[in-house]
Amino acid sequence: AYDIGLHGVVYQVDKWDPKQFDWDKKLADADYVGPTCQYCHMRGGHHNVQRFGTVYTSMGMSMADRGAPIWKEKRDRWASVCDDCHSPRFAKENLQALDESVKDAGLKYRETFKVAEDLLKDGV
Numbered sequence: 036a037y038d039i040g041l042h043g044v045v046y047q048v049d050k051w052d053p054k055q056f057d058w059d060k061k062l063a064d065a066d067y068v069g070p071t072c073q074y075c076h077m078r079g080g081h082h083n084v085q086r087f088g089t090v091y092t093s094m095g096m097s098m099a100d101r102g103a104p105i106w107k108e109k110r111d112r113w114a115s116v117c118d119d120c121h122s123p124r125f126a127k128e129n130l131q132a133l134d135e136s137v138k139d140a141g142l143k144y145r146e147t148f149k150v151a152e153d154l155l156k157d158g159v
Contacts, residue, residue: 037072045069075116 037043046069049055055068067074076084110130117126 042069046071070120078116 038047046056049068056071057065057067065074072084114123114126114130117129
């Protein structure tokens with residue numbers, strides 16, 4: 036998702052330009068033209084990339100309880116990263132769009148898995 040999104044495209048185009056991405060600087064001191072994976076997922080020097088993820092993997096992507104307190108904490112933490120450069124409204128709207136994408140992806144995954152399961156049962 037990152038690579039095809041706006042941030043990823045900016046990174047792919049400019050990653051070798053030292054004026055845009057100075058890899059000699061520590062992440063905390065860097066002033067990049069766009070966020071790298073590390074900027075968002077390893078914020079504050081944390082090495083647990085899931086800490087700033089929107090999916091709490093131990094719940095399972097399609098089974099996550101959107102009302103669970105840990106889900107709200109992770110969403111709020113995630114939105115706080117976006118707020119570094121974007122408005123709170125931007126983060127909220129994008130989280131909503133991601134929720135819809137997760138629902139759609141879960142449905143497609145289950146449909147695909149069912150096709151594969153039926154083919155296996157048919158001896159294919």
